Amino acid sequence: MAYSELVKSFERIRSYMREFYVYGFKSREEYSIKSARSYDNERRRIESWIGDFMSFHQDTSGKNVFLSVDSRRIPHNPLHKAFKAKSFTDKDITLHFYVMDLLADGSALSSREIVDCINDDYLSHFSGAFSPDESTVRKKLKEYEALGLLSSEKCGREVLYRRTDDNTVDLNTWADALSFFSEEDPLGVIGSFLIDKLEKPSDSFRFKHHYMLHALDSDVLCDLLAAIDEKRAAELTVKSLRSGRDYQRTVCPLKIYVSTQSGRQYLLGYHYRGRHLSFFRLDAIKKVTIGNVEKHYSKYLGYQEKFDQHLWGVSTGPDHNLDHIEMTVHFDPGEEFVLHRLEREKRHGTVELLDSQTCRFSADVYDASEILPWLRTFIGRIVDLKCSSQYVLDMFQEDLARMDALYGGGNDVIQ
Structure with a gap:
């Protein structure tokens, strides 16, 4: 398998980074889930992002690699780089530039019009070039709309798309705010993406107690916050911290709790099948599937508010007595x-x-x-x-x- 810095599944990368560089400190010989070659490819991929922050020690079990970071000496969390390495095909990147160029003048076009323009204005100048079908373009337009790159409006029976460029905000004036937000907020990875757009990023902040490892849970946290904001149920795929097996739980997400001592993040949700409130560690949640709007959300939130009055951390004791x-x-x-x-x-x-x-x-x-x-x-x-x-x-x-x-x-x- 050829090595590539880009990835399709972030869950696999998150698992490797936790297994070897955060919690496990395992050697190559101790890895038995997949082949040694798979381990080597994943290790090289991760080292391409955070190689400057890795150390190793040698013992009888082999070479053990681990993260070695002095938060007082670095301005930005290096783990954010893992979210910026999503893979794409040649057609993905080609179609991206065609679509964004066609809509650069502020015009609004339908998926059919975009396909016609791509064929007439671009592909007609090349021999043997691929010709995208309308279904592929429509899926890409909907994906970009979900990402906020495009907006849509209904015009008769057609849906028109236009770019959502907004040049009214000068990000350079927000350099210090973005630098602080990217390191201090649980969703700081968003600030990290915005920092990449700055001409001169801020280097103003250092943190004595910096819980940077939880950046790996940013995508899970974002999905949970979206479910909470829209008052929707969610199906969680959770990895048992004891057995290592995956199991599913359908819950109504209510609140996110963050430990001020360790930085560890927890979801408090109403577990439908058990009919009670339960905590879930975010670093144990592998996938979040957002479901339907919860009609009784206010009732469950009332349970949470009453429940929270007697919480010190996230433990409820063996019998919920006070x-x-x-x-x-x-x-x-x-x-x-x-x-x-x-x-x-x-x-x-x-x-x-x-x-x-x-x-x-x-x-x-x-x-x-x-x-x-x-x-x-x-x-x-x-x-x-x-x-x-x-x-x-x-x-x-x-x-x-x-x-x-x-x-x-x-x-x-x-x-």
């Missing part, structure tokens, strides 16, 4: 930033000021164990901790005991 948790914190004079931080990060919890130097955080959540990493950041200031889940209290006490054993110093364990 855990009540209270943390009393002491801060010294001049350390009001502790109180301000609690107010800022409390999510659906509440903060009560007990006196000038003591406050209490409380919350009712589905899974209080999700709060533990955040609670640990207040160690040294916590004077009391209560929770209806004994498991959470035991885990917190065990963490303190292990820390005391490791560092010594006779730390008092909270009772």
Whole structure:
């Protein structure tokens, strides 16, 4: 199989990049899904996009390749390049220039008129040139309309197409905004495409905590947001993170949740067959097929709004029962930033000021164990901790005991 930098199936590239360069760190010998030649072709293709950001180490299993990126030194996410390598045939690119040239003067033409003009104005000057049929041209026009390159209008029994060129926006004045958007927004790949049109891209921003790996899910996220915007159902093809097998779920997409700790993205949707709300990791969703408009969308959205009131992360616990948790914190004079931080990060919890130097955080959540990493950041200031889940209290006490054993110093364990 000849090597080509271009791809037809992005899902295959996404799978390779995750398997080898993000999560797996596998060697060539460990890859058994397809032939070694297939692996070599995919590896060379990916290296043509992100070769400057790849490293390897050698061990007994062979050469393991992985991504090595210092986000403080690069202005743009290199993974966006993977979306710009879609393959096309010679006829695709030829037809593209013919159609865009014919409509460059602002005229509106039907598919039949475009075919006639292509044959008369272009192909008549070449011998043996292919002659596109109207059906092929019509499909290409509809594809371009979906992409926003063309607009259509009905004129009698015919559909007329015209270009949607808009030169009223000077993208160069948006250089800094596009640079920030492309790296910070979950759909930053859109900004990356616009940056390619700039004469001089901005190099103004660097990010200390940059969750760039989730750019690989941009096409899935875009489809889900389209379904949410149009209030439609969607069929998801999901890969099980445990068994590796694919399964289907038909849901009503409601909200996208993004972790501020890891950048991982989740879909919350109403699962029709199970009749309950469910979370799905976007990096486990392989395909989204948008379905019909959901007549009861407002009802399901009401479920989500009520459900969200007791979420800390995306865990709902084993039985959807609520855990009540209270943390009393002491801060010294001049350390009001502790109180301000609690107010800022409390999510659906509440903060009560007990006196000038003591406050209490409380919350009712589905899974209080999700709060533990955040609670640990207040160690040294916590004077009391209560929770209806004994498991959470035991885990917190065990963490303190292990820390005391490791560092010594006779730390008092909270009772």
